[in-house]
Amino acid sequence: MAMSPQPAPFHKTLAAHGLQLRKGAAHTLQVNTGLRCNLACRHCHLEAGPARTEIMSRQTMEAVASLARRIPFQSVDVTGGAPEMVPDIEFLLWELSPLAPGRLFRTNLLALEDNPGLIDTLAERSWSLVASLPAVNESQVASQRGGGVFSGSIRMLSRLNAAGFGMGGPRKLHLVSNPTGAFMPPAQASAEKFFRRELTGRRAINFDSLFVFANMPLGRFRSWLESSGNYQEYLNCLRERFNPDVVAGLMCRDIVSVGWDGRLYDCDFNQAAGLPSQGAAHVSDLAAVSEGMEIATGDHCYACTAGSGFT
Amino acid sequence: MADYYDTQDLANFADMGKDAPELARKFFDYYGSVFAEGALTEREKSLIALAVAHAVQCPYCIDAYTRACLEKGSNLEEMTEAVHVVTAIRGGASLVHGVQMRKIAEKLSM
Numbered sequence: 001m002a003m004s005p006q007p008a009p010f011h012k013t014l015a016a017h018g019l020q021l022r023k024g025a026a027h028t029l030q031v032n033t034g035l036r037c038n039l040a041c042r043h044c045h046l047e048a049g050p051a052r053t054e055i056m057s058r059q060t061m062e063a064v065a066s067l068a069r070r071i072p073f074q075s076v077d078v079t080g081g082a083p084e085m086v087p088d089i090e091f092l093l094w095e096l097s098p099l100a101p102g103r104l105f106r107t108n109l110l111a112l113e114d115n116p117g118l119i120d121t122l123a124e125r126s127w128s129l130v131a132s133l134p135a136v137n138e139s140q141v142a143s144q145r146g147g148g149v150f151s152g153s154i155r156m157l158s159r160l161n162a163a164g165f166g167m168g169g170p171r172k173l174h175l176v177s178n179p180t181g182a183f184m185p186p187a188q189a190s191a192e193k194f195f196r197r198e199l200t201g202r203r204a205i206n207f208d209s210l211f212v213f214a215n216m217p218l219g220r221f222r223s224w225l226e227s228s229g230n231y232q233e234y235l236n237c238l239r240e241r242f243n244p245d246v247v248a249g250l251m252c253r254d255i256v257s258v259g260w261d262g263r264l265y266d267c268d269f270n271q272a273a274g275l276p277s278q279g280a281a282h283v284s285d286l287a288a289v290s291e292g293m294e295i296a297t298g299d300h301c302y303a304c305t306a307g308s309g310f311t
Numbered sequence: 312m313a314d315y316y317d318t319q320d321l322a323n324f325a326d327m328g329k330d331a332p333e334l335a336r337k338f339f340d341y342y343g344s345v346f347a348e349g350a351l352t353e354r355e356k357s358l359i360a361l362a363v364a365h366a367v368q369c370p371y372c373i374d375a376y377t378r379a380c381l382e383k384g385s386n387l388e389e390m391t392e393a394v395h396v397v398t399a400i401r402g403g404a405s406l407v408h409g410v411q412m413r414k415i416a417e418k419l420s421m
Contacts, residue, residue, distance in 0.1 A: 140386045179381070186384040190352055194384050
């Protein structure tokens, strides 16, 4: 059998299209609160899980809030791991709440079950929820996230609807779906239609929108790609779908990504890849985002430029 | 030739246009239009294609439409049911011809 050619490195593909990936104005402050998680999803680019101990300290949270006071971000985006499992998470949410008009809290849904007070805080402070739900059937969700996760997710989505999230008002509930294997995601509009048919039509669960994203060939997903013999073909698949038109709108251009220990990155995926931002090293040192600064890239970036992109 | 079927051959499907470009253009234009979203969704059309691929036993099509079904958001339960649908039709098509067999046999028999 003929071997597939090695994909061109991402930076060479950018250059071949006459493109550069550089920082624009900083609109979003993304805060990764740690790698501890109640789940160990097989596609997790950060390899988060119950055995991980890396979580954001209160001191780092204070530095994050201080940054949000220095730089007027349009939105803050709190993620993990499972941010629900970080002891001082409510402190961070209360500190950040008055500092940005847009507020996103990412949840795997199950971690919220053990933290009902947090749902009240998120509702009171008008945080939008971004919840992971790869599919609308038990088997695919189980294959990616573990047994029992689908029924738990459905239970929590109903509770969130009852708390006013996803019901068309200011408490937004967005869903995120990643493919459950080494293949590309469906078109977002048709996937949303399908999710609405299955979730709203059959289970009376409401949500505001669905985002579909390709899996990052990093961390636990990369390990699975390699052990299952899918890595090269998956990377080729991403490269073949390189869309130069999405480069200008990539999220890494307008995001400041803070790791659990306060280190700065251009995006959450570069955290997993160990590629720090080329500017200030730590959240305490950042005075302003240098527009025009080059963004660190790797071949995982192909996942953000495939098809309609990851913006 | 080592094998009649090679997984790499599917990527060379467009080679069929080399000596009959106009026919190939018409076919691939038609093919693209057929699979675009219409009264049926792209996901539903891929499930039909997957089922038919099994009926015509085309390994290229099974490869392509297994991946397409997953990429359009289908799951293994739906895909397996689709194969059973086409299997039922194939089996049923054989069985229903038994009626013809019985008619002929009854006419010939005392």
